[in-house]
Amino acid sequence: MLTDPEARRLLDAVKTLVSANKINFPSLQSYITLEASSSQTSDRFQIDIQRKTLNVKKCTYQTRYKKSINLLRIDIEGPAHPNPDGTEIPCPHIHIYREGYDDKWAYPLSSEIITDPNDLVQVLINFLEYNNINKIPEVISQIEVN
Structure with a gap:
């Protein structure tokens, strides 16, 4: 279990994606996991983008530490x-x-964090920015996500 200050430190840390390749946004009923590391410490993170549904508008973006x-x-x-x-x-x-x-508490999603919740690719970019990911690669989507 983490303390709130430790969790905040991890969230605030500047991170770099392990792969600098373009990100292929997941199609329906699939997901991807991006690996990231802190440029300030040896901490490692996983960023999941999940579309495990037939609902084209539904998506979950998650940042994990120590995998769990x-x-x-x-x-x-x-x-x-x-x-x-x-x-x-x-x-x-x-x-x-x-x-x-x-992560059992939810809060309203501010437009300062996500500029357009209807554009799932833009949500990913905003999510990576909110995670302090530097050098965000291009996101490629082969499907309509809106």
């Missing part, structure tokens, strides 16, 4: 998320690691 600690997640399209206090947060929303709760 979910630091950050954005859900586009889907049901509202029930928070531990009983409040419900509609999609799109963001989950940020919280000590003692992991």
Whole structure:
């Protein structure tokens, strides 16, 4: 388990994708995982883009640390998320690691984080920026994602 300051340090760390290749945005019913590392420490991260559904508008973007600690997640399209206090947060929303709760708390998704939740490729670019990924490669999409 991480403390909130440790999670914040990990989220704020400048990161570089291990592969500088273009990113192939996943098609429906598939997903990709990008490997990243901190340029300041030896920390490593996995960034998942999941479209394991037939709903063309639904996508989940997630940042993991040590393969099993979910630091950050954005859900586009889907049901509202029930928070531990009983409040419900509609999609799109963001989950940020919280000590003692992991990623069980969701928050409304700000337009300062994601500029257009209807453009799934742009959401990926914004998500990578929010993760402090430097040198974001081009994202290629062979399918219509809007």
